Amino acid sequence: MKRRLVRALAALPPGSFLWLLQHELRLRLRTNPSWMNAPILGITSALLHLLGLMTALGVSHLPGQPKALTLTILTILLLSTLLFMLSTTLVTATQALYERGDMDLLLSSPLSRRTILWVRAGAMAASLVAGSGFLLWPIANGFILFGYAGAFAAYLWVPALALFATGLGIALTLALFRLVGPRRTRLVAQIIGVSTGIGFAVVFQGPNLLSAAEKQALFQRLAASARATGPLDGLLWLPGRAAMGEAGPLAVLLAAGGGLFALVVWSFARRFTGAVTAAGGATATTRRRSRARRFRGGTLAILRAKELRLLARDPWLLTQMSQQVVAILPMGFLLFRHQMGFGSLAWLILVAAAGVISGGLVWLAVVGEEVPDLLASAPLRPRAILGAKLQAAYLPVATFVLPLAFVAGTGPGGVWLGLTLAACSAGAGLSVGMLDLQYAVPAKRGDFRLRHRGRVILGAAELLLALAWVGVATLMLAYSIWALILGIVLLAPVPGGLTKFGRADRAGGTGPRPRLLP
Amino acid sequence: MEERVALRVRGLKKSFDKPAVTGLDLTVRAGEFYGLLGPNGAGKTTSLRMIAGLLRPDAGSVEIFGRDALADPVAAKRLISWLPDEPMLYDKLTPLEYLEFVAGLWGMAAQEAEGRARDLLERLELWDHRDERCEGFSRGMKQKAALAGALIHDPRLLILDEPLTGLDAAIARQVKDLLLERARAGCTIILTTHILEVAERLVDRIGIIRSGALIVDGTLDELRAKAGGAQASLEDVFLSLVAAREAAG
Numbered sequence: 001m002k003r004r005l006v007r008a009l010a011a012l013p014p015g016s017f018l019w020l021l022q023h024e025l026r027l028r029l030r031t032n033p034s035w036m037n038a039p040i041l042g043i044t045s046a047l048l049h050l051l052g053l054m055t056a057l058g059v060s061h062l063p064g065q066p067k068a069l070t071l072t073i074l075t076i077l078l079l080s081t082l083l084f085m086l087s088t089t090l091v092t093a094t095q096a097l098y099e100r101g102d103m104d105l106l107l108s109s110p111l112s113r114r115t116i117l118w119v120r121a122g123a124m125a126a127s128l129v130a131g132s133g134f135l136l137w138p139i140a141n142g143f144i145l146f147g148y149a150g151a152f153a154a155y156l157w158v159p160a161l162a163l164f165a166t167g168l169g170i171a172l173t174l175a176l177f178r179l180v181g182p183r184r185t186r187l188v189a190q191i192i193g194v195s196t197g198i199g200f201a202v203v204f205q206g207p208n209l210l211s212a213a214e215k216q217a218l219f220q221r222l223a224a225s226a227r228a229t230g231p232l233d234g235l236l237w238l239p240g241r242a243a244m245g246e247a248g249p250l251a252v253l254l255a256a257g258g259g260l261f262a263l264v265v266w267s268f269a270r271r272f273t274g275a276v277t278a279a280g281g282a283t284a285t286t287r288r289r290s291r292a293r294r295f296r297g298g299t300l301a302i303l304r305a306k307e308l309r310l311l312a313r314d315p316w317l318l319t320q321m322s323q324q325v326v327a328i329l330p331m332g333f334l335l336f337r338h339q340m341g342f343g344s345l346a347w348l349i350l351v352a353a354a355g356v357i358s359g360g361l362v363w364l365a366v367v368g369e370e371v372p373d374l375l376a377s378a379p380l381r382p383r384a385i386l387g388a389k390l391q392a393a394y395l396p397v398a399t400f401v402l403p404l405a406f407v408a409g410t411g412p413g414g415v416w417l418g419l420t421l422a423a424c425s426a427g428a429g430l431s432v433g434m435l436d437l438q439y440a441v442p443a444k445r446g447d448f449r450l451r452h453r454g455r456v457i458l459g460a461a462e463l464l465l466a467l468a469w470v471g472v473a474t475l476m477l478a479y480s481i482w483a484l485i486l487g488i489v490l491l492a493p494v495p496g497g498l499t500k501f502g503r504a505d506r507a508g509g510t511g512p513r514p515r516l517l518p
Numbered sequence: 519m520e521e522r523v524a525l526r527v528r529g530l531k532k533s534f535d536k537p538a539v540t541g542l543d544l545t546v547r548a549g550e551f552y553g554l555l556g557p558n559g560a561g562k563t564t565s566l567r568m569i570a571g572l573l574r575p576d577a578g579s580v581e582i583f584g585r586d587a588l589a590d591p592v593a594a595k596r597l598i599s600w601l602p603d604e605p606m607l608y609d610k611l612t613p614l615e616y617l618e619f620v621a622g623l624w625g626m627a628a629q630e631a632e633g634r635a636r637d638l639l640e641r642l643e644l645w646d647h648r649d650e651r652c653e654g655f656s657r658g659m660k661q662k663a664a665l666a667g668a669l670i671h672d673p674r675l676l677i678l679d680e681p682l683t684g685l686d687a688a689i690a691r692q693v694k695d696l697l698l699e700r701a702r703a704g705c706t707i708i709l710t711t712h713i714l715e716v717a718e719r720l721v722d723r724i725g726i727i728r729s730g731a732l733i734v735d736g737t738l739d740e741l742r743a744k745a746g747g748a749q750a751s752l753e754d755v756f757l758s759l760v761a762a763r764e765a766a767g
Contacts, residue, residue, distance in 0.1 A: 295618045295632040302622030306608070306615075313610040313651075374606040374667075376572050378623035379595035 017115055024123040027102075045138060052142025060146050069223040075240035081136070082161050083196050085128045089169025090193035092124050094186045096276070097173070103276050114269040121166050121265050128162035150245025157242050157250065160257035167260035174268055177275045191319050299380065300388040307365045307392030310445075320449050321360045325353045347408050348473045350421055354401050355428030355466030360448070361393035362433035368445040390437075394429060401425040420476045424487075428469035431490050432462050434497025465490060523584070524548040524675050524706035530568060530578035532730075538564040540730035542578070546708055546723075548674075551701040553721035554710045555756060561730035562710045563602075563679050569708075570600040570677050582675060596624070599673035603680035605664035609653035613644050613663045616652065617670050624671035631670065638666040642692060658689035665693060669700065676700065678709040682716060694720060718752040726759055733763045 012019040096103070106116050133155075140154035172192075176185045233241070242249040296302060311317065366389050369375065375385055402422065409418020439458050443451055452459030468490050475483035523545060530542040539561040546552045556562050567573040569580055571591045580587040580594075587594035607616060614635060621631030639645040642662040652660060661681070668676060678697075682690045698720060701707050711717055717724060718738065725735040734744060738752060745755040745762075 295621070295628040295635070297622070297628035299622050299625055302619055306611070306619050309615070310608060310610050370608055371606040373572055373600065373602065374620070375623070377570050377595060377598070377600040378620075379592045379625070380623060381592060 015109075015111055017118060020111070020115060020119045021122055024119050025126065028123055028127060041134075045134070048135065048138035049141060052139035053145065054142070055139060056142040056146040056148065059143075069219055070244065071237045071240035072222045072225075073219075073240075074243040075237060078157065078161065078239040078243055081132060081158075082165055085132065085162055085165030086169055086172075087193040087196035088128060088131070089124060089165050090173060090189045090196070092127070093169050093173040094189040094193075096120055096124075097177070097186070097272075107273055107276065112269075113273040114265065117265050117269040117272050121170060121261065124169075125159075125162045125166040125261065128165060129159050132162065133158050150243075153243055153245040153250055157239075157253055160242075160250075160254045163257035163261040164253075167257075167262075167264040170268065170272065171264050174271055174275060187316055190316055300384065300391075303385065303388035304392040304395070307389060308395065310370075311361070311364065311396070314445075317360075317364065317445075317448055321357055324356050324360065347404075347413065347417060347421060348424075348470050350401060350404055351424040351428050351469050351473050352466040354397050354425035355432040355469055356462065358394060358397050358429035359432035359436050359462045359466075361396060362390065362436045363440050363451055364445060364448065365389040365393040366437060367440040367442050368448065368451075369442075370445050372442070390433070393433065397425070397429050401429075417477065420473050424469050424473040424476065427472065427487055427491060428466050430497075431465045431469065431493050435461060435465065435493040437497040438493060438500055465493075522548050524550065524582070525569065525708065526579075526581040527565075527569065528579045530565065530580065531576045532561075532564055532568060532573065533576055538730055539568070539575070542727070542731055544725060544732055544735075546706060548583070548706055549701070549704050550706055550723060551697075551721045552706075552708045553717040553724045554708060554727060555714070555717060555724060556710075556727035557760060560727045562727055564730075565727065566600075566677050566679050566708070566710065570598060571595050572600065597673060598675040598677060599668040599671070601664060601668040601676070601678045601681055603683040605657075605660040606667070607652045607660055607664055610651055612649050612651055613639060613666065614648040616663060616667055620667040621670050626671055634670050634672070635666070638669055641696065642666055658685050661685055662689060662692065665696065669696075672705075674706060676705055676707045678707065680710055680712065682711060682713060690716075714752045714756060724752070726756060728760055728763055734759050 009022050012022065107113075136154055136158060140151040143151035173185065173189050176189050176192075180188055238249045238252060242253040296305070366386065369389075376382075378385075405418045405421040405425070407418075408421050409415045411417075435458070440451065452462075468486070472483050472487045472490065475486065525544065525546040527542055527544040530539055530544075531537070532539040542561070542565050544554075544565075554562050554566070564573065568575045569582075569587070571587060571594060575588070582594040583597055585593045585597070608619075611619065617635040617638070618628075618631065621628075621635070626634075636645070639648055642665065644659065644662055644666065647655070647659065652663060655663065661684075665681070668678075676697075681693060681697075685693065694716065697707060697709075701720075709717075709721065723735070723737055724741060725732050726741075727733065734741060736744070738755070741752075741755045741759065742750050745758040747754060747758070750758070
């Protein structure tokens with residue numbers, strides 16, 4: 001079977017749409033993270049199916065829901081899925097413009113620009129279908145098994161939304177290119193993409209933050225406002241009706257998705273490939289000036305200043321870090337909302353933020369060093385370099401945590417809240433930072449977003465440590481001795497990190513890419 | 519006596535998956551412009567990285583102006599500068615900020631560093647771009663900024679790995695002139711290059727490395743004599759000596 005497929009692919013006429021598409025998809029498959037192998041995907045899919053079955057079972061036991069509420073929930077589901085897809089497309093479309101990869105090769109070949117964009121956009125849409133379908137289809141399957149035949153529609157509306165999001169994403173990227181110019185498009189598009197992704201996370205996690213009664217009240221309000229908007233067969237409810245499996249709305253959704261995709265690819269092929277060329281030119285000729293000032297002395301001060309300067313000049317990295325912080329907020333609320341009031345909990349999220357940001361900054365400063373050879377060839381002890389880098393990583397965290405802890409300490413929460421915030425933020429920063437120091441793999445600074453690729457456990461451990469420190473803070477506020485015990489346990493990565501730090505001087509060069517760590 | 523030898527390497531060995539350097543012996547005198555040539559994969563870059571302290575050898579010794587570079591790497595690194603073919607730059611820094619940073623790494627006084635940075639940037643025609651971030655620079659401009667970084671602390675031993683790769687004729691000329699100027703001022707320079715014309719024009723002495731060991735070493739005339747062609751070009755000499763060694767197994 002596999003051999004027949006390989007033979008069929010090899011028989012595709014070179015230069016044709018399908019030939020190029022199979023090349024593109026092969027490249028995308030090969031750049032997938034190493035954990036994305038068949039057994040792990042199979043287990044995850046099985047778990048998602050189980051979740052789907054449980055959800056369907058739960059819904060089947062509920063008394064009949066009014067159509068208005070079902071439509072509202074499904075419309076929100078479709079719109080937030082579209083938001084997620086759009087955020088992904090904005091990022092991948094700008095990547096296609098700037099991280100040129102094989103674009104120069106393709107554009108210098110005799111292939112038509114339209115074929116190139118058809119394939120590139122088609123591959124983007126295919127990735128969206130695969131990603132969203134992997135998560136949503138098992139849930140739909142659960143409903144199908146319980147007799148909800150309308151759930152079959154998910155196999156159509158997911159591709160329809162993917163096509164719509166791809167078309168819209170490419171059109172938006174090109175509009176940005178025209179509005180703000182090639183130099184700023186990447187940053188603006190990425191920030192919009194990340195913010196849209198955050199919007200998706202908030203919409204999805206939002207109901208989890210509410211109590212059962214609040215949730216019920218919200219659903220009633222939603223149903224009431226749905227009824228107030230007029231007849232339920234109006235245009236507004238078209239996505240929801242499509243998701244329920246109504247043939248007409250589903251056909252409209254498919255036509256809208258396919259139509260927008262085709263229209264954008266057909267009309268913008270020349271503009272897109274022109275933008276690729278312009279983006280390359282802009283990268284080569286960018287002239288960003290920085291304020292000139294007198295030279296400073298002091299090796300370690302200069303090392304620290306360099307790290308802070310590089311960080312301040314990369315808003316994209318800062319955006320990604322804020323994305324992580326925003327992503328853990330709903331989880332924090334979910335875990336600890338029963339233990340304390342909203343006011344104190346809002347303050348304690350600072351602890352988790354300090355942990356996550358410290359991990360990111362330690363990674364950037366130490367592991368993601370851009371020019372390790374330069375530092376390794378300098379007449380400095382590696383331990384001194386590492387020390388300065390850690391100071392540079394923790395300085396921004398201290399700068400935002402300490403004033404906020406002071407404000408909290410002088411407010412109604414009292415001094416104990418301020419002290420708790422300061423102590424637990426420091427603990428979270430140390431735990432997560434030292435964990436990164438020990439286990440992170442050297443990579444390029446630009447790969448910050450993918451730094452846990454192939455090390456999913458490390459990424460999850462960072463997140464859990466940061467959240468566990470919120471737990472310590474909760475116990476501290478309750479004057480529990482368990483705060484001390486749990487805090488000591490959570491500091492487990494620190495001795496390992498300090499040992500690495502101590503060994504740095506004995507490391508020397510360790511391979512083709514010298515590291516600051518042994 | 520020791521100070522007259524800039525670099526002494528004895529029995530240097532390094533293996534990765536397979537042996538890369540297999541017992542390199544090399545001596546470079548102070549003030550000499552030395553060219554290290556060899557076919558692709560001969561072990562040139564690995565040898566230079568070990569000399570620069572970027573890679574720990576499996577065996578052997580490296581002395582830089584009499585200092586044991588393996589026992590006291592910090593003292594040795596104070597005297598040297600390393601410039602690879604890929605410029606070691608931070609894209610988000612300006613050339614002036616980069617030079618301030620490098621000068622800081624080598625512990626230079628701020629005022630002295632500022633003066634030298636200005637001289638070097640003017641000399642390399644980068645002064646007008648001093649406050650622009652390196653991310654927008656062409657490859658040649660980046661390589662010039664990296665060269666300024668390598669020279670700012672006035673190293674006694676300058677190690678250059680393919681410094682002219684990808685540079686246009688005008689920039690390559692600027693770089694070569696600056697290197698010759700430094701050599702005349704007494705700086706010891708070791709350079710690897712695939713452009714044999716560059717080696718022929720610039721260097722005092724040439725070493726040819728193959729399979730991780732030095733197979734021959736001397737002035738161009740001495741190498742010609744060994745290759746048996748008094749008027750031969752360096753290219754002919756190089757090919758003939760490498761072929762002879764291959765034939766000898």
